[in-house]
Amino acid sequence: MSSNTLQQFLTTNLNDLKEKGLYNTIDSLESANGPIIKIDGRELINLSSNNYLGLATDERLKEAATKAITDFGVGAGAVRTINGTLKLHDELEEKLAEFKHTEAAIAYQSGFNCNMAAISAVMDKNDAILSDELNHASIIDGCRLSKAKIIRVKHSDMDDLRQKAKEATESGLYNKVMVITDGVFSMDGDIAKLPEIVQIAEEFDLITYVDDAHGSGVLGNGAGTVKHFGLSDKVDFQIGTLSKAIGVVGGYVAGKKDLIDWLKVRSRPFLFSTSLTPADIAASIKAVEVLSNSTELQEKLWANGDYLKKGLKELGFDIGESETPITPCIIGDEVKTQEFSKRLNEEGVYAKSIVFPTVPQGTGRVRNMPTAAHTKEMLDKTIAIYQKVGKEMNII
Numbered sequence: 442m443s444s445n446t447l448q449q450f451l452t453t454n455l456n457d458l459k460e461k462g463l464y465n466t467i468d469s470l471e472s473a474n475g476p477i478i479k480i481d482g483r484e485l486i487n488l489s490s491n492n493y494l495g496l497a498t499d500e501r502l503k504e505a506a507t508k509a510i511t512d513f514g515v516g517a518g519a520v521r522t523i524n525g526t527l528k529l530h531d532e533l534e535e536k537l538a539e540f541k542h543t544e545a546a547i548a549y550q551s552g553f554n555c556n557m558a559a560i561s562a563v564m565d566k567n568d569a570i571l572s573d574e575l576n577h578a579s580i581i582d583g584c585r586l587s588k589a590k591i592i593r594v595k596h597s598d599m600d601d602l603r604q605k606a607k608e609a610t611e612s613g614l615y616n617k618v619m620v621i622t623d624g625v626f627s628m629d630g631d632i633a634k635l636p637e638i639v640q641i642a643e644e645f646d647l648i649t650y651v652d653d654a655h656g657s658g659v660l661g662n663g664a665g666t667v668k669h670f671g672l673s674d675k676v677d678f679q680i681g682t683l684s685k686a687i688g689v690v691g692g693y694v695a696g697k698k699d700l701i702d703w704l705k706v707r708s709r710p711f712l713f714s715t716s717l718t719p720a721d722i723a724a725s726i727k728a729v730e731v732l733s734n735s736t737e738l739q740e741k742l743w744a745n746g747d748y749l750k751k752g753l754k755e756l757g758f759d760i761g762e763s764e765t766p767i768t769p770c771i772i773g774d775e776v777k778t779q780e781f782s783k784r785l786n787e788e789g790v791y792a793k794s795i796v797f798p799t800v801p802q803g804t805g806r807v808r809n810m811p812t813a814a815h816t817k818e819m820l821d822k823t824i825a826i827y828q829k830v831g832k833e834m835n836i837i
């Protein structure tokens with residue numbers, strides 16, 4: 442017998458979402474997640490993945506993953522501290538530390554998990570966290586889990602950060618104060634003001650935490666936002682994900698050896714959840730090797746991003762203030778944004794609409810994520826479809 446209370450809760454709330462047009466149905470891909478995807482038998486130009494460098498379908502990574510399965514099987518068999526640490530895990534962590542220019546690194550099962558793990562291993566109820574208001578959901582949840590006081594900071598507002606850092610440190614209420622930010626903000630494509638953040642952190646002895654999920658593989662010759670600004674030895678926690686530019690799945694923290702040693706004995710997803718599979722690790726190691734040896738894919742990514750931005754801008758679209766290949770196309774009205782995305786889809790472009798509450802009300806946008814794997818032909822076709830739909834809907 443199932444619970445009536447639960448059923449009532451689900452029916453009420455699902456209906457409520459559906460009535461408000463907020464219920465999200467999920468498309469199933471019938472193909473690999475590449476620059477062209479197949480949904481319901483239709484081929485679409487894919488501008489919605491985080492597969493920035495096209496590595497999710499790279500032959501070199503596939504080969505490495507296949508070999509790892511042959512040699513090590515499909516699962517790690519246990520949590521890392523029991524006997525689930527394979528040589529491959531150690532190798533990946535050494536490669537990541539080298540890649541990030543830090544003393545050490547620790548791998549987790551996802552970027553989301555990383556934030557659950559790392560924040561609460563260091564921060565507790567006697568501490569405070571200064572958190573940018575546009576930080577990713579996993580940062581917010583990680584902060585909540587730690588039970589530290591969360592102090593919201595206006596987005597990339599350095600005066601607000603300095604003021605709140607001063608108040609928090611001078612109040613005497615907290616043992617430790619951390620400042621935490623995305624490296625690249627995924628909705629607008631803007632970059633965190635890390636030089637100023639680090640300066641404020643030094644002034645008030647704040648712990649610095651940068652989640653560079655969208656910056657790694659994209660900025661700083663691939664090493665990310667922190668490297669981009671030359672701050673590798675000034676940021677305490679560098680979080681990265683293996684699921685975006687790296688093209689696989691997993692997450693990591695890179696930092697000082699003492700920090701990583703502490704996370705290995707105190708972070709709960711590391712201690713109580715089985716580790717990454719051999720195939721994931723081997724493919725990730727290969728990806729880091731590819732990125733360390735050549736900047737070809739990053740250059741292609743940026744060239745494609747610039748090309749798409751230029752094309753959309755020339756047509757008269759509002760593409761915001763992105764500083765990275767992330768290309769929002771701001772429509773404004775929520776309903777119109779959703780209709781725009783639907784029409785693009787019908788014409789052959791898969792670009793998702795992003796509306797309130799993910800972004801502020803009235804700033805609904807279709808977000809384009811060009812990758813290194815897109816061809817000029819695909820981007821030209823995209824721009825032509827944008828022109829057609831934009832004119833049809835009186836947006837341009």
Ligand SMILES: *Cc1c(COP(=O)(O)O)cnc(C)c1O
Pocket residue numbers: 551552553554577579580623627652653654655682683684685690691692
């Ligand atoms: C995507 C993202 C994550 C989650 O990474 P996964 O590896 O997909 O779990 C964490 N933080 C930020 C800032 C992200 O953009």
